[in-house]
Amino acid sequence: GKGLAVFTSGGDSQGMNAAVRSVVRMGIYLGCKVYFIREGYQGMVDGGDNIEEANWSSVSSIIHKGGTIIGSARCMEFIKREGRLKAAYNLVTRGITNLVVIGGDGSLTGANLFREEWSSLLDELLANNKITKDQREKYKYLHIAGMVGSIDNDFCGTDMTIGTDSALHRIIEAIDAIVSTAYSHQRTFIMEVMGRHCGYLAVVTSLASEADFVFIPEAPPSVDWRDKLCDKLEQERKSGQRLNIIIVAEGAIDREGKPITAELVKNVVVENLQQDTRITVLGHVQRGGSPSAFDRILGCRMGAEAVMALMEATPDTEPCVVSLDGNQAVRLPLMECVRRTKAVAQAMADKNWDLAVQLRGRS
Ligand code: ADP
Secondary structure (H helix, E strand, O other): OOEEEEEEOOOOOOOHHHHHHHHHHHHHHOOOEEEEEOOHHHHHHHOHHHEEEOOHHHHOOOOOOOOOOOOOOOOOHHHOHHHHHHHHHHHHOOOEEEEEEEEOHHHHHHHHHHHHHHHHHHHHHHHOOOOOHHHHHHOOOOEEEEEEEEOOOOOOOOOOOEEHHHHHHHHHHHHHHHHHHHHHHOOEEEEEEOOOOOOHHHHHHHHHOOOOEEEOOOOOOOOOHHHHHHHHHHHHHHOOOOOEEEEEEOOOEOOOOOEOOHHHHHHHHHHHHOOOEEEEEOHHHHHOOOOOHHHHHHHHHHHHHHHHHHHHOOOOOOOEEEEEEOOEEEEEEHHHHHHHHHHHHHHHHOOOHHHHHHHHOOO
């Protein structure tokens, strides 16, 4: 059977285990020899025990777990050719020529580069007598299928990234808990949620929790936001509301590009309205805990589609990213999606927010 390996790389997210499970089982079902690569690219470079053959039962009882059981890491060595040469050696000598990468845009970029270089890496290994001519010929094509694990929902080309829905659940639970105590004491709470370049978590949770105000990086408020905020909060209290909830995405900024932090918002509220105001920074709680039903199923569907894409690949099939489009699993050109995602970040850096939102499209 074909050699296929799966690894998780970059930041973790809920639902990655469901994806790993699905890749392993679909791969075995279709007759592949399936491997785990532990600790992302680091495990690929280091080889040894990090690359281990998986069997049907090695992915039992993981679908409900957050994070990734095969570990994830950032790896500086893989950014250099030397590291990628080691990685290529570790794959070829195990007969692995199909890779499923689960990560963010950095991890996908690395995979694409690896595939572009594959031929020349094998030439170098052959020249150094690290592999045989037979191995050079037999494993000459590397195929890549990616999927995006991220709670931020910040990737172009997919309606939802794996982990986003669970993060929404986590945030909503936290806000509900805060609301009850805020009600008792007539407090104002400022909740900071994740999302450096993407306000998706902030917008969706503010709608779902009846928040009074939300700050996101894509829609920086005009300079008079302080007045607008205070007017709104005051009006809510006057109409009988006992509490206020304000949600701030961690990357929120004003029109001049200056950060709008939870601390800054708190100072504005306290100085102008003298409300009893507290800050809750949710932090890594958002990335943890058990994956939602949606993320489990999303991981399963994406994993199966990724394996199918690899099995159907021909020598000139370009790397794809498996994504969700209108509730259909689709395969998109990997690098085009990465380029669009990077263009969004650039547009935001250029303060061209309309362009950023337009480029991001559906998600
Ligand atoms: P994410 O995948 O979540 O965006 P990173 O950007 O940290 O996270 O990338 C994860 C890993 O992918 C890096 O530590 C590195 O090993 C690899 N990687 C990222 N960018 C590149 C690149 N341009 N070339 C080669 N490898 C890369």
